[in-house]
Amino acid sequence: MRKFLPIVLLALFALIPLVGLSSYLMHILILVVMWSVIGMAWNLLGGYCGQVSFGHAAFFGVGAYSAGIIYTKLGVSAWWGIPLSIIVVALVALVIGYISLRLRGPYFVLSTLAIGEVFRVSAENLEGLTQGNLGILIQERTWVEKIWYFYIILFIAAVTFYLIKKTIASRLGYYFVAIREDQDAAESLGINTTLYKTIALCMSAVIAGLAGAFYTNYMGYIDPDVVFSLSDISIVTVMVVMVGGVATFWGPLVGAVIMVLFAELIRSIPMLGAAHQTLFGILLIIIIIFLPNGIAGDTSKILRLLRIRRSS
Amino acid sequence: MSAQIELFLQTLIAGILLGGLYALIGLGMALIMGVMRIINLAHGDLMMVAMYIAFFSYDIFHVDPYVSVLIATPALFLLGVGLQKFLITPVLKVESILPHNQVILTVGIGMVLSNLATVFFKSDYRSTPVDYATKAWYLSDFWRNSPIELSLSFAWSVSFVLAVVITAMLWFFLTRTDTGKSIRATAQDLDAALLMGVNVERMRMLTFGLGAALVGAAGCLFMPIYYLYPALGKQFTNIAFVVTILGGLGSTEGAIIGGVILGIFESMTATYLGMGWAPVGRFIIFVAVLVFLPGGVSSLLRSRRFGR
Amino acid sequence: MSLLEIRGISRFFGGLAAVSDVSFMVDKGAIVGLIGPNGAGKTTVFNMINGFYAPSKGEIYFKGEKISQLKPHQICKRGIARTFQVVKPLQRMTVLDNVIASAFVRARNRAQAEAMAMETLKFTGLYDDRAILSKSLPLGKRKKLEIARALATQPEMLLLDESCAGLNPSELNEAIEIIKKIRDRGITILIIEHHMKVIMSISDRIVVINYGQKIAEGTPLEIRHNPLVIEAYLGEAQSA
Numbered sequence: 001m002r003k004f005l006p007i008v009l010l011a012l013f014a015l016i017p018l019v020g021l022s023s024y025l026m027h028i029l030i031l032v033v034m035w036s037v038i039g040m041a042w043n044l045l046g047g048y049c050g051q052v053s054f055g056h057a058a059f060f061g062v063g064a065y066s067a068g069i070i071y072t073k074l075g076v077s078a079w080w081g082i083p084l085s086i087i088v089v090a091l092v093a094l095v096i097g098y099i100s101l102r103l104r105g106p107y108f109v110l111s112t113l114a115i116g117e118v119f120r121v122s123a124e125n126l127e128g129l130t131q132g133n134l135g136i137l138i139q140e141r142t143w144v145e146k147i148w149y150f151y152i153i154l155f156i157a158a159v160t161f162y163l164i165k166k167t168i169a170s171r172l173g174y175y176f177v178a179i180r181e182d183q184d185a186a187e188s189l190g191i192n193t194t195l196y197k198t199i200a201l202c203m204s205a206v207i208a209g210l211a212g213a214f215y216t217n218y219m220g221y222i223d224p225d226v227v228f229s230l231s232d233i234s235i236v237t238v239m240v241v242m243v244g245g246v247a248t249f250w251g252p253l254v255g256a257v258i259m260v261l262f263a264e265l266i267r268s269i270p271m272l273g274a275a276h277q278t279l280f281g282i283l284l285i286i287i288i289i290f291l292p293n294g295i296a297g298d299t300s301k302i303l304r305l306l307r308i309r310r311s312s
Numbered sequence: 313m314s315a316q317i318e319l320f321l322q323t324l325i326a327g328i329l330l331g332g333l334y335a336l337i338g339l340g341m342a343l344i345m346g347v348m349r350i351i352n353l354a355h356g357d358l359m360m361v362a363m364y365i366a367f368f369s370y371d372i373f374h375v376d377p378y379v380s381v382l383i384a385t386p387a388l389f390l391l392g393v394g395l396q397k398f399l400i401t402p403v404l405k406v407e408s409i410l411p412h413n414q415v416i417l418t419v420g421i422g423m424v425l426s427n428l429a430t431v432f433f434k435s436d437y438r439s440t441p442v443d444y445a446t447k448a449w450y451l452s453d454f455w456r457n458s459p460i461e462l463s464l465s466f467a468w469s470v471s472f473v474l475a476v477v478i479t480a481m482l483w484f485f486l487t488r489t490d491t492g493k494s495i496r497a498t499a500q501d502l503d504a505a506l507l508m509g510v511n512v513e514r515m516r517m518l519t520f521g522l523g524a525a526l527v528g529a530a531g532c533l534f535m536p537i538y539y540l541y542p543a544l545g546k547q548f549t550n551i552a553f554v555v556t557i558l559g560g561l562g563s564t565e566g567a568i569i570g571g572v573i574l575g576i577f578e579s580m581t582a583t584y585l586g587m588g589w590a591p592v593g594r595f596i597i598f599v600a601v602l603v604f605l606p607g608g609v610s611s612l613l614r615s616r617r618f619g620r
Numbered sequence: 621m622s623l624l625e626i627r628g629i630s631r632f633f634g635g636l637a638a639v640s641d642v643s644f645m646v647d648k649g650a651i652v653g654l655i656g657p658n659g660a661g662k663t664t665v666f667n668m669i670n671g672f673y674a675p676s677k678g679e680i681y682f683k684g685e686k687i688s689q690l691k692p693h694q695i696c697k698r699g700i701a702r703t704f705q706v707v708k709p710l711q712r713m714t715v716l717d718n719v720i721a722s723a724f725v726r727a728r729n730r731a732q733a734e735a736m737a738m739e740t741l742k743f744t745g746l747y748d749d750r751a752i753l754s755k756s757l758p759l760g761k762r763k764k765l766e767i768a769r770a771l772a773t774q775p776e777m778l779l780l781d782e783s784c785a786g787l788n789p790s791e792l793n794e795a796i797e798i799i800k801k802i803r804d805r806g807i808t809i810l811i812i813e814h815h816m817k818v819i820m821s822i823s824d825r826i827v828v829i830n831y832g833q834k835i836a837e838g839t840p841l842e843i844r845h846n847p848l849v850i851e852a853y854l855g856e857a858q859s860a
Binding site for chain 2: 046047050052054099102103105106107109110111113114115117118121122125180230231235238242246247274275276277278280281282284285288289290292293297
Binding site: 169174187 | 670672691697712722733769
């Protein structure tokens, strides 16, 4: 029964829009699916392989700009950015990996944070390439209705889900977890940790980059402060997975649903709007103290708490 | 030709003065890292809090920022102790898949602090325009026929001197007092310290409070010469971190040297390359140290002390 | 020819010599014990054989090939596996999965890895526990799992680091049996151990280290009566 859950869910998601949803609700759905993709990407590197990145905006942004720049410089449709982003982001990830993956634990975390910021600052300053803070605007809108965009991101999400499931069940999956649990022991047991960390990083980066390239095409406008944002992309990515459930298959989806709804809720209350980061921060703190493995990861803990409440 | 020398010397002096302040910022983080093995990514935001305290003391009560050091430092100390006691300790106890929880926690704390500041104080730039802000000493005042002109800003100098004084006081505390020695013992060998009867939990609270207090003092010293806005925490966290890595993880002497080096480097970069490249410059130093000298400056010091 | 040759290795940390000019050889099929007081440098020697540190001076040869500069995973692939003092299995995975992860070094696919893992579990007596999450295991079984993980890499030589520490008497006997079974399979063993009973009963030769230097080498009988060794262990008590 459980084996069919992914297919059932996929079918459900595919059928929902046919009910006829408002443009706003479609937008929310698209955001949820897009954040699931980014979350799954991060989860592969951070949750399964244990390399916690606070700079995933770098990959998202490079993917986004791959689509944007190919449009402005070559005059072709930004959709070509999607396949292009795979190559560009992979190369970027290799370089970043070469520098950062030699760092352990929190030092790796900090280097990713710094890298994300370097990309943002560079995108702002390299105006010849990125049009700096003006951003890139895509004049032609491919479709008016959102439903086609939804199906594209849903397709990307489904492929990503399947890919990650296969990876975790394979040698790669075992090696990633071994590296996460104890890198020295893993190395002693014949695992080339540098190689496999790099693979995890590249896979994670490319998937996040795809989401970025999609974003450019969907939103029609990007600028450095949005796509390379530390607080709105990098940190939200971490939160999506931490809230939803680290190192689980469904965690990123659960987290995406919660985070998107949470953000929309805050946005709709006029007074709280400006304080949305404070609330995110508080949510992050609460999760990290009480449910560090997320909802899907700490399900047993949650059930235990609920059972105690019911019995007393 | 003399204009080149003049520019270089001026930049160098500015760099050293900046370095003294950077050292103070980095010291707090190095202490926390050394004793508690915690990376405090909210470090810069703590500094921001202190700067707002200094700003409002000046704005409302006309207290000079340098005097605010006496107000903000204890306040930040208490804030640090509180954060350690109520947030950090619980996180360290929880079992989780990823061990980096405390780093993520400090990110959350930083977010809350900087966003609250934005909400309450708006993103406007603030400054404390004290009347001595533009006062400076000029070389030509003392040496009539000097071939070059050098200026030494009064405010910068006072900040630098106070930073040195505070650093010296910290030094004294760490090396001469019992509490200070207990802190260092906890940093060197946690288990041994426990066995010797050191109250480790109290040391941790003290250390985090001390680290916060140091960066709070640095914030006040920065007020007369810089400007304030809610999001400035991030760049100072970066600075603190680069100083700490440059100095050698957890080493207080290293942090001092690292601070001065970074100060000089940034000053040179600003003069010869342009202000906008500062974040990139810091990142380059960060990467260079990690690749070429992972132990930081303190590893150089150590090998010299023991000989080859 | 000896399987493992340690030639004059030293390791400096800063100015401190953790290991200083240690040399010994391990013959194929033997069990060699490495003993010495706490902090003598035994684990540092292991770390050098294993590839975690390169020796500051000296070389290490395995099957005639110089391995002193290789990385740990390369050394593992050449046939040396090692256990760690502080056992840290893959906590959220089952016992079986833990061993499968190690078996992948030699296995070409998952089915093969699983078969090899099963075999290793049967050999170490953990077969019945294969579906249990490793974080629920008691210490004795965790130590066994550590050995199983190392064995799954099909080593020719096994470095055991305090595999018997903290075990109760019946677990201890089991551990000794497993070690003997490993030797009977043709795997050479180098073992660090504080349990004198274990070392004396299973070692063919013993190397004694103190303050980073080798102070004695010989059969268990010779070592037991060696005054230098006795002094190293009981030094302060004697002079007091």
